Amino acid sequence: MGDATVGLDRRPVLLLTPAFFAIIALVVIPMAFILVYSFYENIDLAVDKVAFQFGNWKEVATDSYYHNAIWKTLRISLTVTVLAALLGYIPAYFIAMTKFRHKWLLLLLLILPFWVSFIIRTLSWIHILGNQGALNGLFVTLGLVGEPIRMMFNEFSVMLGLVHVFLPYMILNIYVSLEGIDGNLEPAARTLGAKPWQAFKEVTLPLSMPGLAAGSLLVFVLTGGSYVTPLILGGPSDFLFGNLIYDAVVTELNWPMGATLSFTLLVLLGAVVVIYSRFMGLNQLSKAFG
Amino acid sequence: MNAWVFIRFYTILVYTFMFAPIFVVLLLAFNSSQFGGFPIEGFSLHWFGELFQNDAIMRAFRTSFALGLMTALVSTVIGILASLALVRYQFPGKEWVTTFLISPVLVPETVLAVGLLIFLRWLHMPRSFALLLLGHSIIALPFVVLVVQARLVGIRKEYEEAARSLGANPVQTFFQVTFPLLMPAVFAGALFAFTISFDNITATIFWRPSGLETVPTQIFGMLRHSVSPEINALGFVMICITVGVPLLAGGLARYFSRKKV
Numbered sequence: 001m002g003d004a005t006v007g008l009d010r011r012p013v014l015l016l017t018p019a020f021f022a023i024i025a026l027v028v029i030p031m032a033f034i035l036v037y038s039f040y041e042n043i044d045l046a047v048d049k050v051a052f053q054f055g056n057w058k059e060v061a062t063d064s065y066y067h068n069a070i071w072k073t074l075r076i077s078l079t080v081t082v083l084a085a086l087l088g089y090i091p092a093y094f095i096a097m098t099k100f101r102h103k104w105l106l107l108l109l110l111i112l113p114f115w116v117s118f119i120i121r122t123l124s125w126i127h128i129l130g131n132q133g134a135l136n137g138l139f140v141t142l143g144l145v146g147e148p149i150r151m152m153f154n155e156f157s158v159m160l161g162l163v164h165v166f167l168p169y170m171i172l173n174i175y176v177s178l179e180g181i182d183g184n185l186e187p188a189a190r191t192l193g194a195k196p197w198q199a200f201k202e203v204t205l206p207l208s209m210p211g212l213a214a215g216s217l218l219v220f221v222l223t224g225g226s227y228v229t230p231l232i233l234g235g236p237s238d239f240l241f242g243n244l245i246y247d248a249v250v251t252e253l254n255w256p257m258g259a260t261l262s263f264t265l266l267v268l269l270g271a272v273v274v275i276y277s278r279f280m281g282l283n284q285l286s287k288a289f290g
Numbered sequence: 291m292n293a294w295v296f297i298r299f300y301t302i303l304v305y306t307f308m309f310a311p312i313f314v315v316l317l318l319a320f321n322s323s324q325f326g327g328f329p330i331e332g333f334s335l336h337w338f339g340e341l342f343q344n345d346a347i348m349r350a351f352r353t354s355f356a357l358g359l360m361t362a363l364v365s366t367v368i369g370i371l372a373s374l375a376l377v378r379y380q381f382p383g384k385e386w387v388t389t390f391l392i393s394p395v396l397v398p399e400t401v402l403a404v405g406l407l408i409f410l411r412w413l414h415m416p417r418s419f420a421l422l423l424l425g426h427s428i429i430a431l432p433f434v435v436l437v438v439q440a441r442l443v444g445i446r447k448e449y450e451e452a453a454r455s456l457g458a459n460p461v462q463t464f465f466q467v468t469f470p471l472l473m474p475a476v477f478a479g480a481l482f483a484f485t486i487s488f489d490n491i492t493a494t495i496f497w498r499p500s501g502l503e504t505v506p507t508q509i510f511g512m513l514r515h516s517v518s519p520e521i522n523a524l525g526f527v528m529i530c531i532t533v534g535v536p537l538l539a540g541g542l543a544r545y546f547s548r549k550k551v
Binding site for chain 2: 009011012013015018022023026029030031034088090091093094095109112114115116118119121123124126128133134136137167197225226228232242245246250258263266269270
C-alpha cells in the first residue's frame with residue numbers, strides 16, 4: 001500500500017490486512033521456500049542438508065524421464081482442454097440461447113457437479129468402464145463380446161475422468177460470456193444478409209472467445225496440476241508431472257527433489273497463466289462466479 | 291431449425307455424460323451384491339448399515355465435518371472483510387489487490403501443498419489438524435471472495451446511509467442494517483468454503499498427519515483394492531450431504547424471501 005494510502009481512508013487497508021497476511025504467510029512465503037529447498041541436498045530418506053548446489057536442477061534438466069513427463073503432461077492437458085471445449089461449447093450455447101422456461105434448471109444442473117465429491121466423480125468411471133462396469137455388462141448381455149474387454153487403467157480412462165471432472169468449468173465460463181452478448185447482434189447480422197452459420201461465426205463466436213479462453217485456461221491448469229485422477233483411473237505408466245511430485249514427497253521423502261519438481265510445475269503452468277493474462281487479463285476468470 | 295435440433299440433442303448427450311456416472315454410483319449403493327460393480331443382484335440397505343458400523347469411516351466423517359465447519363468460519367470471516375474493502379471503498383491499485391486475493395487459485399494445488407509443507411518443515415513443525423485448517427482456508431479464500439463480492443455488489447449503500455440519517459449510530463447500523471443484508475453473502479461464502487474443504491483430496495493427502503483421515507482420503511485409501519459396495523454407499527451419503535444441503539438452503543432462502551414480499 002505504502003505512500004499511496006497516506007491521507008486516504010484507512011478502513012479498506014484494515015479490512016484487507018487479514019487476507020493479505022494469510023496469503024503472504026501461506027502462499028507467497030511457501031513458494032519462496034520451494035525455491036530455496038530446491039538447492040538443498042538430499043542425503044537419505046527424509047534427511048536433507050542445507051546447501052546451495054544445482055544437483056536437483058541438473059537432474060531435472062538432463063534426465064529424459066522428467067522431460068518425457070513434462071511433454072506427456074502438456075500433451076494430456078492440451079488434449080483434455082480441447083475435448084472439454086468441443087464437448088462444452090454447444091451446451092453453453094444452448095443454455096444461453098434457449099427460450100426454455102426452466103432454464104434455471106439447466107444452470108442448476110451445471111453447478112451441481114461442483115458439489116459432488118471429486119473422488120466420487122472420478123471413481124464412478126470404474127463403474128462405467130471397468131470389468132464389472134456398465135458398458136462391459138451391456139456388451140456381454142448383448143453378446144457383442146464373450147469376455148469383458150479392458151477399457152480401464154490406461155491413458156484414455158485418465159483423460160475421460162479429467163474431462164468429466166473439469167467440463168463444468170468450461171461450460172460455465174463459455175455460458176457467462178455468451179450470456180453477456182447483446183441478443184440483437186445475431187438477428188442484426190441476419191437482417192444484413194448473413195446465413196445463420198455466418199452470423200454465428202462472425203458475431204457470436206468471436207464475442208464468446210474470452211469465456212472460451214478463460215475456461216480453457218482453468219481446465220489446462222487444473223489438469224496440469226492433477227495427480228489423483230491418474231492414481232485412480234490410470235495404469236502404472238499413466239502418470240502426470242504431479243505424480244512425480246507425489247512420489248518424491250510422499251513415497252521417497254526426498255524433499256529437495258520434491259521442491260525442484262514443484263517449482264518446475266509452478267513455472268510451467270505459471271507461464272501459461274502469464275501468457276493468458278497478457279492477452280485477456282484476469283478479470284474474465286472471476287466473471288463465472290457472479 | 292435443423293441446427294437447433296442438433297444443438298439440443300448434443301446438449302442432452304453432454305448432460306448425460308456428466309450425470310450418468312454419478313447416477314450409477316447412487317444406484318449401486320443399493321445393490322445387495324458382495325462386489326461394488328454390476329450386475330445388480332437385488333435391492334438392499336445392507337451396505338448403509340455396514341457404513342455406520344465402520345469406525346474408520348465414521349471417524350473420517352467427524353474429522354471432515356469439523357474441518358469443513360472451521361474452514362468455513364476462518365475463510366468466510368477473512369473473505370467478507372476483504373470483499374467489503376473491495377466493494378465499498380475506492381482506493382488505488384484495486385485491480386492489483388483483487389488479482390492478489392484470487393492468486394492462490396492460480397497456484398496448482400499440488401505445488402501449494404508441497405510449499406506449505408516445506409515451510410512447516412523449516413519451522414520444525416509436524417503435520418497437524420491446524421495445517422489442514424489453514425491450508426483449506428487459503429484454498430477456499432479466493433472462491434469466498436469471488437462469491438461474496440458478487441453478492442455484495444447487489445446491496446445498496448443507501449440503506450445504511452438512510453439508517454445513519456435517521457439517527458442510528460455506526461454500531462447499530464452495522465448490526466441492524468448491514469449485517470442482516472450481508473447474511474445471504476455470508477451464508478453463500480461459508481457454504482462454498484465448507485464444500486471445498488469437505489471435498490479436498492489433492493492437498494489433503496500431503497497435509498494430513500499420519501493416522502488422520504478425511505472422508506476423501508479414507509475413500510482413496512479404500513480404493514487401493516477395488517471399489518467396495520461400502521464406497522458406493524458412502525458416495526450416496528456424501529452426495530446427499532454436499533448436494534442436498536445447498537439445495538435445501540437455496541430452496542429455503544427462496545421460500546422465505548417470497549414470504550416477505
